[in-house]
Amino acid sequence: xxxxxxxxxxxxxxxxxxxxxxxxxxxxxxxxxxxxxxxxxxxxxxxxxxxxxxxxxxxxxxxxxxxxxxxxxxxxxxxxxxxxxxxxxxxxxxxxxxxxxxxxxxxxxxxxxxxxxxxxxxxxxxxxxxxxxxxxxxxxxxxxxxxxxxxxxxxxxxxxxxxxxxxxxxxxxxxxxxxxxxxxxxxxxxxxxxxxxxxxxxxxxxxxxxxxxxxxxxxxxxxxxxxxxxxxxxxxxxxxxxxxxxxxxxxxxxxxxxxxxxxxxxxxxxxxxxxxxxxxxxxxxxxxxxxxxxxxxxxxxxxxxxxxxxxx
Numbered sequence: 001x002x003x004x005x006x007x008x009x010x011x012x013x014x015x016x017x018x019x020x021x022x023x024x025x026x027x028x029x030x031x032x033x034x035x036x037x038x039x040x041x042x043x044x045x046x047x048x049x050x051x052x053x054x055x056x057x058x059x060x061x062x063x064x065x066x067x068x069x070x071x072x073x074x075x076x077x078x079x080x081x082x083x084x085x086x087x088x089x090x091x092x093x094x095x096x097x098x099x100x101x102x103x104x105x106x107x108x109x110x111x112x113x114x115x116x117x118x119x120x121x122x123x124x125x126x127x128x129x130x131x132x133x134x135x136x137x138x139x140x141x142x143x144x145x146x147x148x149x150x151x152x153x154x155x156x157x158x159x160x161x162x163x164x165x166x167x168x169x170x171x172x173x174x175x176x177x178x179x180x181x182x183x184x185x186x187x188x189x190x191x192x193x194x195x196x197x198x199x200x201x202x203x204x205x206x207x208x209x210x211x212x213x214x215x216x217x218x219x220x221x222x223x224x225x226x227x228x229x230x231x232x233x234x235x236x237x238x239x240x241x242x243x244x245x246x247x248x249x250x251x252x253x254x255x256x257x258x259x260x261x262x263x264x265x266x267x268x269x270x271x272x273x274x275x276x277x278x279x280x281x282x283x284x285x286x287x288x289x290x291x292x293x294x295x296x297x298x299x300x301x302x303x304x305x306x307x308x309x310x311x312x
Contacts, residue, residue, distance in 0.1 A: 004031045004032045004081060004101055005031060005082040005083070005084050006033070006034050006036060006074075006078030006079060006080035006083050006084065007033050007034065007036070007086055008036055008038075008074040008075065008078065008083055008085055009038075009074075009086050009088055010037075010038050010039075010040060010067055010070040010074070010087075010088070011039045011040065011042060011046050011050070011088045012039070012040040012041070012042055014046050015042070015045040015048070015049045017088045017089040017226065018046060018050055019049050020091055021086070021088050021090055021092075022050075022054070022056070024091045024092040025086070025092050025097070026054070027092075028092050028094045028095060028096060028097070029092065029096075029097045029098060030095070030098050031097060031098045031101050033080065033084070033097070034056075034057065034078070035055075035056035035057065036056065036057045036058075036059070036077050037050055037056055037058050037059070037074075038059045038070040038071075038073050038074045039061060040061050040063075040064040040065060040066070040070055041061055041063050047060070057077060059073060059074065059077070066195070066196035067195075067197050067198075067200060068190075068192060068194075068195050068200040069191075071175075071190070071191050072191055075185060078182070080182065081181075081182050082180065082182060083179070083180045083182055083185055084097065084178075085177065085178050085179075086176075087176040087177065087225065089226040090177055090224065090225050090226070091223065091224040091226075092223055093222040095221070096115050096221040096223055099115075099218060099220055100179040101179065103167065103218045104179060104181060107214075110214045110215070111180065111181050111184040111208050111214065111215065112173065112178055112180050112181075112184070112204075112205060112208055112213065112215040112216070113167075113173075113178070113179050113215070113217070113218050114127055114128065114173035114174070114178045114179070114215075114216075114218065115127075115177060115217075115218055115221035115223045116218075116219045116220075116221065116222045117222075117223055117225050118222060118223070118225070119225070119226075120224060120226055124162055124163060125225055127162075127173055127177070127217075127225075128160065128162065128170040128171070128172065128174075128217050129170075129173075129202065130156055130171050130172070131171045131202065131205075132172075132199070132253060133258075134254045134262045135154075136156075137253070137254060138266060138269050138270065139154050141247070141270055141273075142269075142300070158170075158171070162217065164219065165219055165220075166219070167217065167218050168216060168217045169214055169215070170217050172202040172205035172206065173205060173215055173217065174201050175200060175201035176225050177223045181213075184208055184211075188204065188208065191203075191204055192204070192256075194252055194256075195252060195253075196245060196248070196249065197242065197246075198242075198246045198250075199246075199250060199252070199253045200249070202253070243299045244299070244302075247270070247300075250266070251263050251266065270301075271300065274296075274298065274299065274301030275301055277293050277294070277297030277300065277301075278294060278297035278298065278301060280293055280297075281293040
């Protein structure tokens with residue numbers, strides 16, 4: 001049987017999520033596919049859960065090499081003409097993958113497509129976004145609390161509507177679930193492994209755009225995403241993601257496209273806002289609020305450098 005798509009799943013402490021992910025994929029997908037799982041040194045029962053889930057190809061890393069490197073690792077083993085990047089904490093709805101494949105089959109100028117993504121409560125998730133800039137990185141980093149309303153005015157408006165029922169051209173989609181033409185993936189040399197975690201998806205979509213490929217949102221394909229399911233508790237978050245890794249990736253992205261001066265300016269801006277949050281935290285009476293604001297301030301003040309693992 002010819003393999004149409006290779007499903008690439010990267011796990012790390014995903015014991016509770018990988019089973020439902022693989023089950024829904026099997027239940028709701030008709031197009032021929034193969035599954036390649038790369039486990040990034042899980043310390044829980046992820047391996048046992050994977051082995052109970054039927055036929056797939058499993059690669060186990062002794063260290064966490066990061067998301068981008070693991071996806072590239074899986075791709076080297078893949079035989080499909082399309083590559084489906086799928087997070088282990090997703091659940092595929094009926095016909096979702098088949099519709100994505102059919103869409104790429106009928107739209108040769110589209111290199112990347114993504115489904116409509118829902119939260120576990122059925123609400124829409126924003127899985128598409130504008131190409132990032134140092135300006136957007138700054139406002140997404142500091143635009144919390146009373147600054148949230150200001151952020152909406154400071155960022156460029158996009159012309160797509162994620163609630164629309166017709167396919168739309170967007171700029172970038174998240175790597176939680178996206179279907180990519182293999183020829184495009186090979187043309188771009190895969191994901192940039194200097195991103196350990198986060199921003200590799202936006203970078204990939206931007207490079208595809210530079211080569212003339214379109215990225216589109218396909219709303220009649222639906223996937224549920226339990227975002228951040230494997231994030232350790234009490235981890236400092238930024239925009240719902242692990243803050244230290246997110247900042248490091250944003251600095252690398254900025255350096256890649258705008259240079260070192262832009263990185264220095266962005267880091268100083270984040271550090272300044274972080275210092276303000278630390279000062280404000282001392283004025284708060286509520287202990288929980290004080291701890292949260294202080295944690296957020298320390299994260300921005302620390303402005304982590306490009307980590308060694310990001311550069312590998």
